[in-house]
Amino acid sequence: MKRFTFRAAVCGVMSAISLIAFTLENLLPPLIIPGARLGLSNIFILLTALLVGGAYGYAALAVKTLIGSIIIGNFSAVLYSLPAGIIALTLELTAILYFRNVGIIAASVLGSVINITVQNAVFCLVTKTTEYFIYSPYLALIGAFTGAIVGLIVHITLKKIPYGFLGLNQ
Amino acid sequence: MNKYDKIRELKAYEKNDIFIYVFLLILIISLFLFCVILPGTKKAEGFAVYYDGEKVFALSYSAPEDYIITEGFENYFEVSLSENRITFLFPPDKSEYNIITFDSEKKSVKVTESNCSVSPDCVYSPEIRNGGAIICAPHRLKIAPLQDDGYYPPVTG
Numbered sequence: 028m029k030r031f032t033f034r035a036a037v038c039g040v041m042s043a044i045s046l047i048a049f050t051l052e053n054l055l056p057p058l059i060i061p062g063a064r065l066g067l068s069n070i071f072i073l074l075t076a077l078l079v080g081g082a083y084g085y086a087a088l089a090v091k092t093l094i095g096s097i098i099i100g101n102f103s104a105v106l107y108s109l110p111a112g113i114i115a116l117t118l119e120l121t122a123i124l125y126f127r128n129v130g131i132i133a134a135s136v137l138g139s140v141i142n143i144t145v146q147n148a149v150f151c152l153v154t155k156t157t158e159y160f161i162y163s164p165y166l167a168l169i170g171a172f173t174g175a176i177v178g179l180i181v182h183i184t185l186k187k188i189p190y191g192f193l194g195l196n197q
Numbered sequence: 198m199n200k201y202d203k204i205r206e207l208k209a210y211e212k213n214d215i216f217i218y219v220f221l222l223i224l225i226i227s228l229f230l231f232c233v234i235l236p237g238t239k240k241a242e243g244f245a246v247y248y249d250g251e252k253v254f255a256l257s258y259s260a261p262e263d264y265i266i267t268e269g270f271e272n273y274f275e276v277s278l279s280e281n282r283i284t285f286l287f288p289p290d291k292s293e294y295n296i297i298t299f300d301s302e303k304k305s306v307k308v309t310e311s312n313c314s315v316s317p318d319c320v321y322s323p324e325i326r327n328g329g330a331i332i333c334a335p336h337r338l339k340i341a342p343l344q345d346d347g348y349y350p351p352v353t354g
Binding site for chain 2: 055126129132133140155164182186
C-alpha cells in the first residue's frame with residue numbers, strides 16, 4: 028500500500044509538470060507547420076513510465092491530454108492527441124523494455140514520429156481536411172527532431188538522478 | 198539487478214537502433230511519395246473559404262473583385278475586400294474576425310490576423326499556394342486553394 032501511495036504521488040507530480048510544459052509549449056508558435064510542437068511534456072510522461080511503471084505513465088498521459096486540452100481551450104484535440112499518445116508510449120516502452128539493445132533516443136524518435144503522424148492522420152479524417160495530409164512527411168521529420176531531443180533529455184535525467192532518490196529503487 | 202537498476206543502465210545508443218531508423222526512413226519516404234509526389238497539385242487559380250465544411254466564399258486571383266459568397270451566407274458573414282486583404286467578420290455580433298491576405302502575382306494566400314485564440318495557429322500557418330490548407334479551428338474555417346475547375350465567375354451582361 029505504501030509503495031502504491033508513493034508511486035501515485037510521483038505520478039501526480041510528474042503529471043502536473045507535464046501539464047505545465049504542455050500548456051507553455053502551446054502558448055508558443057508552432058514549429059513551422061501547425062500542430063508541430065516541441066513535445067517537452069513527453070519527457071515527463073516517459074520518465075514516469077520508466078521510473079514508476081507503465082500504468083502510471085499512461086495515467087500521466089491521460090491527465091496531461093485531458094486537462095491540457097481544457098486549459099488551452101481545444102477539447103476536441105483529445106480525439107487525436109490521446110490515441111496517438113497511447114500508441115506512441117506503447118511503442119516506446121515496448122522498444123526500451125522488451126526489445127534488446129535499443130537506445131532511449133531511438134525509442135523516443137520512434138514514439139515521436141508515430142505520435143505526430145497518427146495525430147495528423149486522425150485530425151484529417153475527423154475534420155475531413157484531406158488537404159492536411161500533404162504536411163505528414165514534414166511533420167514526421169519535425170517529430171524525429173523533437174523526439175531525439177526528448178530522448179536525450181530523458182537519458183541525461185536518468186543518469187543524473189542520484190541512486191535511491193526518493194526511494195525509487197525500492 | 199532490479200528493474201530500477203536496469204532503467205538507470207539504459208544507454209542513449211544501441212546497435213539495434215539502426216532497425217528503428219531504417220523503418221522511420223522508409224515511413225517518411227512513403228509519406229512523401231503518397232502524400233506529396235503521387236497526388237501532385239494543379240496550379241491554383243484562386244482560393245475558397247469553407248465554414249463547417251461548406252464552401253462559403255471563393256475568389257479568383259485574376260479577378261479578385263469578382264469574389265463569390267455562397268447563396269444563403271450573404272448576410273451571415275460580413276466580408277470586405279481592401280486591396281489584397283479580405284476581412285471576415287463572424288456572427289452574431291461580428292466581434293470575431295479573420296483577415297486573409299492574398300498575392301495575385303504569387304498566387305498565394307495566408308491568414309495574417311485573427312482573434313480566434315491566444316495562440317492562433319491559423320496566423321502561424323505558412324502561406325498556401327497550390328496545395329495544403331489553413332485551418333482556423335475555433336472559427337471553424339478552412340482556407341484551401343482552388344484549382345481551375347473550382348471557380349465560376351459570376352455571369353454578367
